[in-house]
Amino acid sequence: MSCNCTGKNIDLAPLMDILTPYKQNPKGALIPVLQHAQDVYGYLPQAVLEVIASELNIPVAEVFGVVTFYAQFHLTPRGKNIIRICQGTACHVRGAKTILEAVCSHLGVKAGETTPDLTFTIETVACLGACGLAPVMMINENTHGRLTPADIPGILDSYLD
Ligand code: FES
Incomplete structure (x- = not known):
């Protein structure tokens, strides 16, 4: 069927x-x-x-x-790798917006969207519970902290097969 x-x-x-x-x-x-x-x-x-x-x-x-x-359910396809970029207060004051911009710019999609090849989905979250590492993002189960925009291309490319 x-x-x-x-x-x-x-x-x-x-x-x-x-x-x-x-x-x-x-x-x-x-x-x-x-x-x-x-x-x-x-x-x-x-x-x-x-x-x-x-x-x-x-x-x-x-x-x-x-x-x-329920936020756990999704009506559209999601990427193989889920990027969660913290926009909470601790990360915000340490440049979370520039991290989000670097990720979006590198992948060519906006927050909440999935790349056309279904490799990555970008999400924003309020706090990842790792404020001491601000600014932080998680990709799948991996935490990436103390980020600068210059770190982003190398980190993202490491998730490509
Ligand atoms: S505010 Fe970003 S990890 Fe807590």
Whole structure:
């Protein structure tokens, strides 16, 4: 079973496997199903949300409401590497804005966006809990601290295959 609703062929077979155990008792199933589906697809395509709504007998609008409420869910594809650039107070006073600008300029996309090749997604956060290393960014699980704009190209390039 597949769907071309978002312009991209999405294989819905894994989704049907995810849904199978919940069909008899859909109560409380929505969040775990969404989490599992996002693990499989990397994000939550519209076609996937429509199938989830129909199989769990929940209005599509309600499913969209849950997805847009929780920051953990994503409606668009995300990059292989997630860059989180701190814009909290400690980092702000130590030049976080220049770090964000250097990352955006190097990758050619803005905060909140993903590079067209799906290599990087840029996000901003309020504090990464490493204020002593300000300004800080995390790439995946790695913390990069005491950054200067000149550090950015080398760090980003080290994540390329
Ligand atoms: S303010 Fe940036 S790590 Fe805390």
